[in-house]
């Protein structure tokens with residue numbers, strides 16, 4: 213039987229799990245793919261770190277870059293992480309030296325995917341990154357293979373398990389953002405530095421990769437990104453009373469010939485499909501023709517789900533064939549213009565925390581009408597203890613530019629006690 217010689221570089225959370233899985237399942241994978249996945253080298257920073265398995269001297273490569281020089285290596289699996297430094301050096305040089313590459317590194321692919329894909333195509337090797345987007349949700353291969361027939365207009369969903377867990381728990385347990393974040397860190401769902409999860413940057417990296425695959429375009433760096441750090445439990449509670457949940461959603465859509473990529477907290481009907489996805493789960497929804505709507509849901513991260521995705525990539529390489537990393541040749545990929553979010557129409561949720569006195573409500577509604585934004589629903593929630601009131605307004609569809617102008621204007625008024633909130637509402 214044919215075999216492919218493999219080097220794994222990076223033996224942390226993911227690399228260690230993958231190595232153990234491959235060792236245990238070598239035979240069955242060989243049978244399924246008619247080719248043996250043969251691990252010959254391992255590398256990481258520190259050989260003596262306890263990883264729960266022994267590494268013999270023959271397998272260990274001290275300088276990770278040396279795996280590239282070894283003629284017998286066919287496939288390098290990069291599991292170091294980060295868009296710069298060792299991961300970047302390893303993947304660029306591996307492809308230049310005609311080695312196949314599998315990586316779980318969304319930071320690297322969302323930043324350098326176009327250049328890497330050009331090198332892979334020129335050198336006729338594979339560059340696979342299923343594990344870089346939503347771990348156990350097999351969306352990349354679905355787009356490249358199972359959904360190949362479709363013209364896709366929109367891809368959206370929940371792409372970050374940490375923020376979904378935090379928002380779900382704030383909703384279920386009526387707890388503050390910080391209380392829930394600490395719990396998420398204790399349970400291992402949020403990293404000790406969760407910045408990129410909470411700022412929306414993690415979702416943005418995944419969305420750039422997905423939209424490029426969906427729209428046959430180069431990676432588009434223009435993306436509107438807002439995270440969940442400013443969502444507080446009052447917003448969650450008001451949303452709930454109005455029949456919504458707040459989710460951090462990523463959207464990439466074609467508007468005419470332009471692309472709009474956006475990541476922001478969104479109110480979505482609690483009875484909708486996405487509204488029902490709670491905890492650490494991810495879900496990706498594709499709107500395509502002829503398929504219609506297609507949904508894939510699953511564990512977004514963690515060593516087990518990520519290994520499932522890595523094995524799919526490794527198996528694809530074991531089976532042979534050279535594929536274009538972004539589904540079509542780089543010669544056919546397009547540069548799409550970016551549409552500004554300010555021009556798109558949304559229904560929106562506003563929350564104003566005001567001094568409770570006559571005239572305030574009419575002043576607020578005047579600002580709405582001056583900006584030609586019509587109000588669909590208004591709820592006033594007075595708090596007698598501190599002479600304040602919360603005013604919640606749901607609008608009809610209006611230009612994002614106008615919605616933001618309202619917030620800027622009203623935030624300057626003397627009756628405002630706390631920074632006002634604007635959260636867009638999903639069309640779905």
Ligand SMILES: NC(=O)c1ccc[n+]([C@@H]2O[C@H](COP(=O)([O-])OP(=O)(O)OC[C@H]3O[C@@H](n4cnc5c(N)ncnc54)[C@H](OP(=O)(O)O)[C@@H]3O)[C@@H](O)[C@H]2O)c1
Nearest residue numbers: 222223224225226256257258291292293298316317513514
């Ligand atoms: N964790 C997840 O749930 C998840 C999910 C999807 C995708 N990913 C992606 O998977 C990749 C790996 O993540 P991880 O959680 O496994 O990270 P990790 O636990 O921090 O492991 C990183 C590994 O890289 C090695 N390394 C660091 N610098 C190195 C260098 N200069 N030379 C050689 N090796 C070096 C480390 O070596 P030592 O062990 O010797 O320190 C370690 O084994 C990242 O791209 C991440 O975004 C992770």
